[in-house]
Structure formats: C-alpha cells, structure tokens
Amino acid sequence: MINYLYQEQNWQKQLNDLIIDPLELLNLLELPKEHLLSGAILASNDFKLRVPRAFVKKMRKGDAHDPLLLQILPHHLELQEHPEFITDPLGEEAANQLPGVLHKYSSRFLLTLTGACAVHCRYCFRRHFPYQENLPKNEDWLNIKAYIEDHPLINEVILSGGDPLTLSNRKLQLWLERIESLPQIKILRIHSRVPIVIPNRVDEELISLLKNSRLRIIVVVHSNHASELDDYTCNKLAALSFEHITVLNQAVFLKGVNDNAQTLINLSHRLFEARVMPYYLHVLDKVKGAQHFDVISSEINHIYQEVLANLPGYLVPKLVREIAGEKNKTPLFGVSTF
Ligand code: SF4
Incomplete structure (x- = not known):
C-alpha cells in the first residue's frame, strides 16, 4: 500500500x-x-x-x-568485476582503531553505533563494511573514552553510518551523554540519510535532545536530487535549523541520477529552501558493485564549471574525493583527471 x-x-x-x-x-x-x-x-x-x-x-x-x-x-x-572497484575503497580497515571507531583525521573521529540503515544506497562505499564485528558495546565505552583522551587534538565526534538516526532517542541520548562528559569534545556531527527517506524521524524528542546538548550539533543529511525534498521533508529539515542546529548536505555525483548541471543547481536551491547548506559533492568512491554510477572526470569538471557559473558561491558544494590515507578530503575542481 x-x-x-x-x-x-x-x-x-x-x-x-x-x-x-x-x-x-x-x-x-x-x-x-x-x-x-x-x-x-x-x-x-x-x-x-x-x-x-x-x-x-x-x-x-x-x-x-x-x-x-x-x-x-x-x-x-x-x-560485474572491475579492478579499480574494491570492497574497501577508503582503506577504512586500517582506520578502524577500536570496535565502532574510525579515526582518519586529526581533529575528529567517526563512531559507528549501528550497522543498520533505513535505505540501502547501491553506491554506498560501506556496502561491504563488516559492521557486525565492529559495533561498540556498552562496555567498550571506557576504551573509546581512553582513546579520545589519548588524542587531545580530537574535538569533534561524528556519528556515522550505518545510520545513527535509526537508533532510538533513548540510545542516542545515552551516547550523547557519554560524549558530553568529555570536556575536550566541542562538536557532535550526525551523518544521516533518515531525515530524507523518513522525514518523521525529526520528531520533537530528537529536536529537544539535540538543542539541549552543550555540544554544537551539526546534522549532515544526504540528498542527491531535489525530488527527494518535498515540502514535508523540507519543513522537517527547517525545524532543525529553527532550533539553531546547523544542517548541511552531502551529495554523491551519480550517473543517471544527478550528472547534469541543472539537476545539481535545482538541488542546491531546494536545499536552501529547507535551510540546509550544500556542503560536499563527492565523486563516487570506487566501491565494488557501484561502477555503473561512475562519471568520467572530464565530464564532472565540465558540469561543475556550469554549476559554479550559475549559483552564488554559498550554494556551491565543494567537489571532493576521499583518498585512503590522506589527512583530509581532496578538493577536485581544476584537477583535470581524478
Ligand atoms: S544511508 Fe548512508 S551508510 Fe546507509 S547505505 Fe546509504 S549511503 Fe550507505
């Protein structure tokens, strides 16, 4: 039905x-x-x-x-097999320090609290990630805490996918309180596609939980096309920013989905209507099984040029690729092949 x-x-x-x-x-x-x-x-x-x-x-x-x-x-x-498309394109196995912890960049680290997602995106770079062996249990918290304290440069925790907003508000609150107990952590980022695919996830309880935290909260949603953002979804996203929660979007450049300039321009405008700022436009991570979504770099550059020419700078997402082992995402515009 x-x-x-x-x-x-x-x-x-x-x-x-x-x-x-x-x-x-x-x-x-x-x-x-x-x-x-x-x-x-x-x-x-x-x-x-x-x-x-x-x-x-x-x-x-x-x-x-x-x-x-x-x-x-x-x-x-x-x-189809393709030599460049592999199961762990971002080298996350090497960054997996403890169950649930991926530490790739100096000031922030990822906590994967669940392997579950509300939607399975066929291009997902974690589609082969061994979540079951990696989920932190309650008793792992003390080790995670010690790890953070051993790395004083960390000031931000990112709850990432599986999708953290598939967890109950009660469980989110438990982890939020744990993270808040560490004075060195100032920012909590939540990466989630749930507000796009089940907008009702943005309920009063969640908003109250986030707005009452001592941490600066950033919700990074994932939308690739303006058709994902009907009025109801936009209102739910806007409800977060009305409570001073920063909301950003990351999208993935996908063949057949958003590989033309007008589609990306429409997406940025629609996000802005929902009070969401475009953040990243990721070039596809070369994960096994997703090769049919790949767009060649010259075409991406051409399309991105047109996006730049038709949007104010604040609505242009940064075009980036994540490269395993690098200290940050790699900006791509102007790079002729990538
Ligand atoms: S919601 Fe995110 S983590 Fe889950 S399948 Fe989609 S891209 Fe992957």
Missing part, C-alpha cells in the same frame, strides 16, 4: 515496514517485473534492497529511470 499518508505514521513503524522485495517495489511503481534482470536479484542477495515507503512515494510511477529509484534498485551490473 503506497498511498498512505506517511506524514502521519511514526518513524519506528515506517522503519519496521521497509520494502525489501524488488518485485513489490516494481509493482508499487507500476513497472514490469521484466525490468529486473536475473542478476539484479543476485545483487540484492548480496546487498539487500531496503527502502522506506515514504521515499518510494517520492518516485514517479511508470518511470524506470526515476533518479530516486536508480539509487536504490539492485542492478545486474553490480555483479
């Missing part, structure tokens, strides 16, 4: 009622089942389809090229 009012259903119910069957998804979108070649089912076994109904509702029925659908529908091309 796709035509229910997703605005009225609480987020936990939506999270427990994800679409996981590709055939059900095609049926809801009035697409023929032949659209799924047999390899797509195999790809789905490898990295399951997961998509909230609220997100499916933003897709166009009968359009096999809908840019939201392309991001989440398993594809037979995911099974």
